[in-house]
Amino acid sequence: MSEKIVVDNVYKIFGSHPEKILDLIDKGHTNEQILEETGHAVGVAGVSFTVEEGEILVVMGLSGSGKSTLVRCINRLIEPTAGKVIVDGVDVTQLTMDELLHFRQKHFGMVFQNFALFPHRTVLQNVAYGLEIQRVDPNTMRDKAMQALTQVGLKGWESNYPSQLSGGMQQRVGLARALALDADIMLMDEAFSALDPLIRRDMQDELLDLQERVQKTIVFISHDLDEAIKLGDRIVLMKDGRTVQVGTAEEILTNPANDYVARFVEEVDMTKIMTAESVMVKPSAIAYFKSDGPHAALRKMQKAGISSIFVRRDGKLIGMVTADDVAKIIKTDAKTLESILITGMQTVTRDTPAIELFPILAGINYPLAVVDDDGRLVGVIIKGSLLAGLAEGMQTGGAS
Incomplete structure (x- = not known):
């Protein structure tokens, strides 16, 4: 501009x-x-x-x-x-x-x-x-x-x-x-x-x-x-x-x-003021559809201490997989994550008001993905990071 x-x-x-x-x-x-x-x-x-x-x-x-x-x-x-x-x-x-x-x-x-x-x-x-x-x-x-x-x-x-x-x-x-x-x-x-x-x-x-x-x-x-x-x-x-x-x-x-x-x-x-960008955190791990198979995805989740992981392809978020599902297909000698890829999950943009995040998080059992206009994963929101971000905002904003 x-x-x-x-x-x-x-x-x-x-x-x-x-x-x-x-x-x-x-x-x-x-x-x-x-x-x-x-x-x-x-x-x-x-x-x-x-x-x-x-x-x-x-x-x-x-x-x-x-x-x-x-x-x-x-x-x-x-x-x-x-x-x-x-x-x-x-x-x-x-x-x-x-x-x-x-x-x-x-x-x-x-x-x-x-x-x-x-x-x-x-x-x-x-x-x-x-x-x-x-x-x-x-x-x-x-x-x-x-x-x-x-x-x-x-x-x-x-x-x-x-x-x-x-x-x-x-x-x-x-x-x-x-x-x-x-x-x-x-x-x-x-x-x-x-x-x-x-x-x-x-x-x-x-x-x-x-x-x-x-x-x-x-x-x-x-x-x-x-x-x-x-x-x-x-x-x-x-x-x-x-x-x-x-x-x-x-x-x-x-x-x-x-x-x-x-x-x-x-x-x-x-x-009503703070946005998803204010309270999101960096993903602790990401799986890459083209290069990460079930073993690599499971190892990333175990190392990060998480039970699900978002999956990217060509820079864009395409879905997620859970540790339970990965463990099951490892037994079948599957080489890719395609058969267990969960798509269509809820996402929000950076400017989504924080007040709108509570009902979304209440309705899902996985972290909430924050994406940009091109569908790229820029952060994740979990209930803990949301509450921590709001608490910090209230303290720095001088709210009682």
């Missing part, structure tokens, strides 16, 4: 002489001190991070952390006091207003918390609004708007008005409006916060499903850690306008940067 957005040392100070406050921040003055001494409010203070193309980056923090101010600095709905925002190699902070308007139309779609729909316009007219501003041909405008409505599951509702829709459906209209512009970057500011919990979870699922199809670059603002964990490829955690930690959910949960982050994440259920 390549860098789509680079946020480089961005500041936003609210007040009559914001540029004079930068030195105070650099000297370590707190936001409260600056407000009391100068009357200026620090919105964002020296934030830097990158967003990869096709990534969902969640910027999260509590109220007042600066996350919503930051996302508006990216498309200059709020003018940064200092720093750079580079999108596809273009420094957005250096564009003239005419250039900025054109750049926004091409690159940015935005979805707000309050839906921001026009009550007197139909669903189709709301979705087409951005295209209308761009003076797109009416037929093309309708086609693009209908395509966007279809993407969010609202085909057939185009003639309705916002008041006739549920909250979740209204938010889908807002999402469709952004999609209709065909912008490659989606800025979503607390997009699901106004929805009821069940609808909110449905919208999160729908966004993930949609992202698999459209592969936009998404900066998603949230105050909800569970939402950030569910949606984010990576998370930027903010406090008092500053970046506290940047990383994947697992990195933040298992290796918090400081006590604030540890306290922030301590109530999280680690089984």
